[in-house]
Amino acid sequence: MKIVVVGTGYVGLVTGACLSEVGIEVICVDVNIQKIENLQKGILPIYEPGLEDIVERNFKNGRLQFSTNLAEAIIGAQVVFIAVGTPPGEDGSADLQYVLKVADTVGTYMNGYLVVVTKSTVPVGTAAKVKSAISNALKNRSAYIDFDVASNPEFLKEGAAIDDFLKPDRIVIGVESERAKATLHQLYDPFVLNGHPILFMDIPSAEMTKYAANAMLATKISFMNDIANLCDIVGANVNEVRKGIGSDARIGNKFIYAGIGYGGSCFPKDVKALIQTAEQNNYKLRILKAVDEVNNDQKKVILQKIMKHYNDDVAGKTFAVWGLAFKPKTDDMREAPSLVIIEALLKAGANVQAYDPVSMNEAEHMLDAKVVLTKDAINATKGADALILVTEWPEFRLPNWDKISGNMKDHVIFDGRNIYNGDEMRAKGFDYYGIGIK
Numbered sequence: 001m002k003i004v005v006v007g008t009g010y011v012g013l014v015t016g017a018c019l020s021e022v023g024i025e026v027i028c029v030d031v032n033i034q035k036i037e038n039l040q041k042g043i044l045p046i047y048e049p050g051l052e053d054i055v056e057r058n059f060k061n062g063r064l065q066f067s068t069n070l071a072e073a074i075i076g077a078q079v080v081f082i083a084v085g086t087p088p089g090e091d092g093s094a095d096l097q098y099v100l101k102v103a104d105t106v107g108t109y110m111n112g113y114l115v116v117v118t119k120s121t122v123p124v125g126t127a128a129k130v131k132s133a134i135s136n137a138l139k140n141r142s143a144y145i146d147f148d149v150a151s152n153p154e155f156l157k158e159g160a161a162i163d164d165f166l167k168p169d170r171i172v173i174g175v176e177s178e179r180a181k182a183t184l185h186q187l188y189d190p191f192v193l194n195g196h197p198i199l200f201m202d203i204p205s206a207e208m209t210k211y212a213a214n215a216m217l218a219t220k221i222s223f224m225n226d227i228a229n230l231c232d233i234v235g236a237n238v239n240e241v242r243k244g245i246g247s248d249a250r251i252g253n254k255f256i257y258a259g260i261g262y263g264g265s266c267f268p269k270d271v272k273a274l275i276q277t278a279e280q281n282n283y284k285l286r287i288l289k290a291v292d293e294v295n296n297d298q299k300k301v302i303l304q305k306i307m308k309h310y311n312d313d314v315a316g317k318t319f320a321v322w323g324l325a326f327k328p329k330t331d332d333m334r335e336a337p338s339l340v341i342i343e344a345l346l347k348a349g350a351n352v353q354a355y356d357p358v359s360m361n362e363a364e365h366m367l368d369a370k371v372v373l374t375k376d377a378i379n380a381t382k383g384a385d386a387l388i389l390v391t392e393w394p395e396f397r398l399p400n401w402d403k404i405s406g407n408m409k410d411h412v413i414f415d416g417r418n419i420y421n422g423d424e425m426r427a428k429g430f431d432y433y434g435i436g437i438k
């Protein structure tokens, strides 16, 4: 089977690499020439654990190829995955221009039956738009070639993308023909040897499933953050509450960690896009509006704690910031809480010394030049008044507190992910602030 994956971002590259890993011939296409040239030299555009090995192995054995030429790549292919970006437009709705551009190119150059699959996160109705873009392009060249569209949303998490793709909890596929169903069944069979299901459904349901999944996960997080803020006020401990409710199987113990808000390229954008889909259909998703609002405020909760501690004056204070990526095991800083926190500190006249295990390159072009980027975590604490834990990388869990203590001018910790024990930190001589814990 020959497959084309369009877009070599987190989703496209992981999809292409993992499909080639099970023996399928894959061409990954991107309009970004630099990205493709780098990939051909073995340089990956993103940090994702395990990805480099798979790309290198399959590029060397010839099953995985990289190209900027979609017109050429689709010749002889059976399936095309569209995995390009769907960034938020001005009103928050998903911008489909890149998806539809790919559909138009496919229709202009395809030469035989194809299943065109949207893997990007797209609102209900997008596969129908893809179908009509392809039909129009075919009509323009007076070509009569059969094709099917399908929706196959991706559920991978950055930092765990390879495992999520190779061993998915489920695969969701929206189809409208038996032929497309059979092709995609064959393609995905190697990924469900663990017995997890391939869920075939109609296309609108598949498109909606993706947004509903992300919206539900975002809701769990905002709910817990709201509860954490109340815990702070009434003197309860959200970590205990989490364990208390998480052991109820109906609630579950995953995705209920309070912190400084969800970030990344997906939850913020997908929650907003779903709210917009509802509004375009004269419906109000009241719960999701609250989820979004709580999250925007939550990124500032740690700032409020900082300002309270310093009586609203942080001018001239130096903050060590640990973690810049929106979550551990990725270099992705899109919508990261670190951006909001650092910007506010700089605006208030504070100095920032920051460190992240893998996103220092990203940080160089995403952060103000005033931020001092240090070579390791310990160095970031030199002369600092306070330490802010923003991303819970494993290496921050048990650092050398004696060295840190000796480095710091004053001893305050703002723990945005509740990874330290407040009593233990106080015993080491630190003032300690968590989120919903004492």
Ligand SMILES: NC(=O)C1=CN([C@@H]2O[C@H](COP(=O)(O)OP(=O)(O)OC[C@H]3O[C@@H](n4cnc5c(N)ncnc54)[C@H](O)[C@@H]3O)[C@@H](O)[C@H]2O)C=CC1
Residues within 6 Å of the ligand: 006, 007, 008, 009, 010, 011, 012, 029, 030, 031, 032, 035, 083, 084, 085, 086, 098, 101, 102, 119, 120, 121, 122, 154, 155, 156, 157, 158, 265, 266
């Ligand atoms: N990042 C993630 O963890 C996940 C993302 N998604 C969804 O997957 C989609 C892609 O997301 P990412 O991979 O993060 O995006 P990304 O921004 O990392 O990559 C998108 C790629 O598409 C390329 N591209 C744009 N237009 C193109 C065209 N006409 N032809 C060829 N390539 C083109 C860009 O150059 C870029 O390399 C989005 O809809 C996103 O919501 C879904 C699940 C997980």
Ligand SMILES: O=C(O)[C@H]1O[C@H](OP(=O)(O)OP(=O)(O)OC[C@H]2O[C@@H](n3ccc(=O)[nH]c3=O)[C@H](O)[C@@H]2O)[C@H](O)[C@@H](O)[C@@H]1O
Residues within 6 Å of the ligand: 121, 154, 155, 156, 157, 158, 159, 214, 217, 221, 254, 255, 256, 257, 258, 259, 260, 261, 262, 263, 264, 265, 266, 267, 326, 327
């Ligand atoms: O559509 C997408 O792009 C993806 O979005 C999320 O994946 P991702 O954004 O990579 O990362 P998550 O692990 O979900 O974390 C998202 C954010 O939530 C935060 N989070 C997560 C869990 C939790 O309990 N508390 C919490 O604050 C994380 O710190 C992070 O900022 C979903 O988990 C994936 O299933 C989905 O495919």
